[in-house]
Amino acid sequence: MDTVAVQRLGDDLAEFVGDVFGSLMYSGWQDRAGHYLRGLMLDGRRKSIQPMAARLHGPHEQALNHFVTNSPWDVTPVRRRIAERMSEVFDGPAWAIDDTGLLKYGKASPCVARQYTGTAGKVTNCQVAVSVNLVTETASCPVDWRLFVPESWDPESPKAAADAVGRRRRAQIPDTVGYTPKWRLALAMIDELLGWGLRPRVLVADAGYGDAGEFRQALADRDIDYAVQIAHTITAYPLGVERTTVPYRGDGPYPKKIYREPAVSVRTLLLAAGPGAARRVTWRDSSRRRAGRPIPMSSRFVFQRVRPAGPAIRSAHLGQDLPQAWLIAEWPAGEPEPVKYWLSNLPERTPKRTLVRLAKLRWRIEHDYREVKTGLGLDHYEGRTWQGWHHHTTLVSAAHAFLTLQRLDPKTPAPE
Numbered sequence: 001m002d003t004v005a006v007q008r009l010g011d012d013l014a015e016f017v018g019d020v021f022g023s024l025m026y027s028g029w030q031d032r033a034g035h036y037l038r039g040l041m042l043d044g045r046r047k048s049i050q051p052m053a054a055r056l057h058g059p060h061e062q063a064l065n066h067f068v069t070n071s072p073w074d075v076t077p078v079r080r081r082i083a084e085r086m087s088e089v090f091d092g093p094a095w096a097i098d099d100t101g102l103l104k105y106g107k108a109s110p111c112v113a114r115q116y117t118g119t120a121g122k123v124t125n126c127q128v129a130v131s132v133n134l135v136t137e138t139a140s141c142p143v144d145w146r147l148f149v150p151e152s153w154d155p156e157s158p159k160a161a162a163d164a165v166g167r168r169r170r171a172q173i174p175d176t177v178g179y180t181p182k183w184r185l186a187l188a189m190i191d192e193l194l195g196w197g198l199r200p201r202v203l204v205a206d207a208g209y210g211d212a213g214e215f216r217q218a219l220a221d222r223d224i225d226y227a228v229q230i231a232h233t234i235t236a237y238p239l240g241v242e243r244t245t246v247p248y249r250g251d252g253p254y255p256k257k258i259y260r261e262p263a264v265s266v267r268t269l270l271l272a273a274g275p276g277a278a279r280r281v282t283w284r285d286s287s288r289r290r291a292g293r294p295i296p297m298s299s300r301f302v303f304q305r306v307r308p309a310g311p312a313i314r315s316a317h318l319g320q321d322l323p324q325a326w327l328i329a330e331w332p333a334g335e336p337e338p339v340k341y342w343l344s345n346l347p348e349r350t351p352k353r354t355l356v357r358l359a360k361l362r363w364r365i366e367h368d369y370r371e372v373k374t375g376l377g378l379d380h381y382e383g384r385t386w387q388g389w390h391h392h393t394t395l396v397s398a399a400h401a402f403l404t405l406q407r408l409d410p411k412t413p414a415p416e
Contacts, residue, residue: 009406013037016402020085023077032067033395035059040376040399047377068381068395069388078394080196082401083143086134087198089408093134094358095193095200096365097186097209099148101126102379110171110386113150129378129393130185132193133365135204137284137357139408140364141401142372144192145393146185147386154179173386182208183215190222200224202346204362207231210343213310220323220345221316227328227344227359232267234343236306236327243321256319263309266341270302270329277302278331283357297360302329303352308343324348328355372396 017034024030039052046052049068053061087093101117103126116123128148133140151159153168157179161167180188186209203226209215210228219226243257270277278300285294307322317323325345329338342359344350372378376399381392 012406013402016398016405020081020398020401021078022081024073026071026073028063029067029071029073032059032064033398036064036068036395037399037402039064040396041403047380048382065383068391069383069385071391072387073391075390075394076192078398079144082141082397083134083193083196083198086141086143086401086404089405090134090136090139092201093136093140094361095190095203096133096135096140096362097130097190097203097205098133098362098365098369099128099130099182099208100369100373101128102373107167108170108384110173110384110389111147111149111153113152115150127389128182130182130189131365132186132189133368135361135364137361137364139404140368141404142368142397143401144189145390145397146189147389148182148185149173149177149179151179171384171386177386181212183212187215187218190219190224194222202227202358202361204228204358206362213308213312216308216343216345217312217316225344225346227326227342227346227355227361229359229362230266230341230343232338232341233265234308234341235263235310236266236269236308236325237261237263237322238269239305239307239324241307259309259322266306266327266329266343267337269304269306269327270331270338270341273302273304275300275331275333275335278333279303279352281353281356283353283360300331300333301352301356302331302338303327303355305348326350326355328359368400372400376400 013034017030017037021030021033024033035056035058039056040047042055044051044055049065050061053059053064101119103120103124104112105125109127112125112127114123114125115128117126117128130146130148131142132144133142151157152161153164154160155164203219203224205228207229210230211234216226216228237259241259241261243259280298281301282296282298284297286297288295304327305324306327308325309322313322325343328342328344330340331338344355344359346355376396378393378396381389383389
């Protein structure tokens with residue numbers, strides 16, 4: 001990259017830091033934020049503070065460590081500005097909810113425990129971070145984070161570890177923070193983004209969130225369209241099932257209409273429809289190419305209008321018809337049954353290709369996790385405080401946002 005391009009990149013980063021970290025008013029804090037972002041983006045195997053400071057040849061390691069670990073700057077306005085700026089550039093993105101495991105040794109890092117993570121595909125020693133990412137078909141960015149507190153770290157839980165109080169004190173975890181299911185952490189972030197004046201085109205998530213009827217109902221209560229993956233055991237009624245009343249016996253109030261038949265699993269509903277109900281849908285081009293052309297992403301899908309019937313949905317609609325939703329299932333040719341299921345509250349007239357494209361849009365978040373962990377050192381932070389973890393993840397999000405903006409800018413020179 002020539003001198004002019006390097007200067008332009010430096011000017012872009014200075015403008016970005018001044019904008020995104022404008023809430024950091026203490027002397028030197030914005031400079032250290034800029035140094036930290038440079039350290040995250042420079043080549044290097046480790047993105048913890050000591051090796052980054054050595055590569056930067058500028059800020060002292062102690063200054064960077066104090067900025068991340070001890071300086072009392074608030075992550076909320078920084079995350080808000082990242083979300084606002086990326087929402088403007090993406091022009092109506094979807095929101096993707098997911099979580100990722102940060103593998104750790106020892107037990108001093110805040111909220112580290114032996115727990116399941118899809119990152120390793122097993123129970124292992126790790127932290128689990130829940131994020132909201134803004135996503136489109138071509139770009140995405142994590143904008144908000146929560147660190148999951150296992151029950152072993154919550155003194156109020158019967159599953160608390162014997163040393164939970166001491167470990168929390170050393171990690172400086174606020175007393176008000178305790179075990180909260182991941183879907184509730186996601187909902188708290190959704191409410192935070194809504195409070196910033198942002199709204200998703202649609203929200204997507206995997207079954208870890210879609211299976212929670214309370215989560216889906218909370219999205220509907222907020223008028224948020226969603227397309228979330230679910231397990232095959234989630235229950236629903238076909239549209240032909242109606243509420244009926246038991247005969248009135250002449251004593252007391254008239255009985256209300258109820259669903260007298262039990263709901264069945266979505267797997268049962270679709271097996272009854274059979275593989276003949278599946279239709280081929282192509283939803284986008286893949287990154288792979290054949291004969292110079294992109295290979296289309298295509299599979300077979302079944303679509304049904306159903307009424308989801310979990311306890312949370314029923315309790316929210318007492319005495320009413322349960323709301324309709326799209327049941328979408330991927331049923332590849334030759335498979336004895338569907339391999340993936342989604343529920344969506346998108347309108348009945350939504351084109352089938354759109355339903356599949358949005359249901360599949362969650363793939364972008366895996367791209368983000370790979371980039372922020374492998375390239376930007378999300379899981380390289382070696383500090384042992386709650387505040388330091390949130391500072392580090394916010395700075396990683398800022399670095400990812402800056403690189404995404406550079407990729408989307410047609411004036412950015414290509415690397416040589």
